[in-house]
Amino acid sequence: MKKEKLLEVEQLNIKFTTSIGDVNVSDDINFSLNKGETFCIVGESGCGKSVVALSLTRLLPENAIIKGSIKFEGFNISELEEKEFSEIRGRKIATIFEQPMSCINPVMRIGDQIAETYRANFNCSRKEAKQQALKKLEEVKLPANRYNSYPHELSGGMQQRVMIAIALACNPQLLIADEPTTSLDVTVQYQILELLQELKEKYNMTILMITHDMGVVHDMADRIGVMYAGNMMEIADRDEFFQRPLHPYAVELLNVVRDPCIYTIPGTVPNLMEWVPGCPFEPRCKRSTEACKINKPKNIVMGERIVRCLNVVPN
Ligand SMILES: Nc1ncnc2c1ncn2[C@@H]1O[C@H](COP(=O)(O)OP(=O)(O)OP(=O)(O)O)[C@@H](O)[C@H]1O
Numbered sequence: 001m002k003k004e005k006l007l008e009v010e011q012l013n014i015k016f017t018t019s020i021g022d023v024n025v026s027d028d029i030n031f032s033l034n035k036g037e038t039f040c041i042v043g044e045s046g047c048g049k050s051v052v053a054l055s056l057t058r059l060l061p062e063n064a065i066i067k068g069s070i071k072f073e074g075f076n077i078s079e080l081e082e083k084e085f086s087e088i089r090g091r092k093i094a095t096i097f098e099q100p101m102s103c104i105n106p107v108m109r110i111g112d113q114i115a116e117t118y119r120a121n122f123n124c125s126r127k128e129a130k131q132q133a134l135k136k137l138e139e140v141k142l143p144a145n146r147y148n149s150y151p152h153e154l155s156g157g158m159q160q161r162v163m164i165a166i167a168l169a170c171n172p173q174l175l176i177a178d179e180p181t182t183s184l185d186v187t188v189q190y191q192i193l194e195l196l197q198e199l200k201e202k203y204n205m206t207i208l209m210i211t212h213d214m215g216v217v218h219d220m221a222d223r224i225g226v227m228y229a230g231n232m233m234e235i236a237d238r239d240e241f242f243q244r245p246l247h248p249y250a251v252e253l254l255n256v257v258r259d260p261c262i263y264t265i266p267g268t269v270p271n272l273m274e275w276v277p278g279c280p281f282e283p284r285c286k287r288s289t290e291a292c293k294i295n296k297p298k299n300i301v302m303g304e305r306i307v308r309c310l311n312v313v314p315n
């Protein structure tokens with residue numbers, strides 16, 4: 001059965017202009033999200049995962065220069081005026097972050113925040129908005145009597161649930177979740193991931209999950225995108241990826257998971273201000289050749305799988 005695409009990102013290039021030079025954070029990135037799937041973007045810190053995610057809803061600061069096309073339901077949203085775009089942000093594409101208090105108003109009752117988010121988008125009565133807020137509280141498994149609580153009266157895990165309720169107030173088709181459980185302890189992390197999975201299935205929602213935790217990827221992803229230094233190095237179906245990663249960087253990431261106590265990837269992520277002629281992973285790569293130093297790898301497409309490497313890991 002042909003999968004229906006919700007989001008298509010083509011030739012996304014993002015750079016930040018700063019007083020000491022440009023920072024290239026996204027280098028010709030292409031990926032798409034199928035309706036109802038969870039796509040996880042994984043990679044080490046500083047690889048550009050959050051920047052790519054934020055660019056999708058135009059939440060980057062003004063020093064960002066974004067090129068490329070972003071299609072949502074087949075419609076190019078990168079060309080929309082800000083006023084039209086703001087109708088998509090929050091209503092069709094919502095975002096949650098690692099720190100719930102970055103999205104929650106500390107001096108407003110949590111129920112009212114969910115209701116106001118709904119009312120701002122659907123222009124309905126207060127009564128209807130309150131009903132929707134109560135429904136969302138129930139969906140994120142917070143008791144109705146928490147409607148009148150202030151955020152500081154809640155635990156971190158509960159605040160995370162409130163943020164999810166606010167994000168899902170308008171039943172968005174796409175939820176972008178940027179490290180949503182990184183700051184939580186393992187048990188709460190598991191509960192939040194389970195909740196996201198449940199809501200995804202209930203609403204046939206698409207999730208773009210950003211994480212550097214391979215355990216989360218394994219539990220949540222239908223497909224995976226591996227990012228390194230602003231490049232999407234590999235895109236693969238979850239099972240294929242875990243059985244046989246094709247990019248040497250993906251192999252290294254999986255080695256770390258298999259042996260987290262003793263294995264680290266030698267070297268560090270490059271400075272994104274420095275231009276390199278070849279593959280940015282080359283200095284750390286066990287399969288590197290002379291060609292990798294001078295030629296930028298192009299995407300190799302193998303059906304649904306994409307690898308950006310001159311020296312793909314053999315069978
Ligand atoms: N406003 C900005 N101006 C200049 N550079 C920026 C700006 N915002 C982000 N960057 C740079 O973009 C690069 C990618 O950052 P990003 O936050 O996307 O990484 P990440 O993969 O999400 O890392 P982490 O796993 O730590 O969250 C970093 O080198 C960062 O310093």
Ligand SMILES: [Mg+2]
Binds near residue numbers: 050
């Ligand atoms: Mg990040």
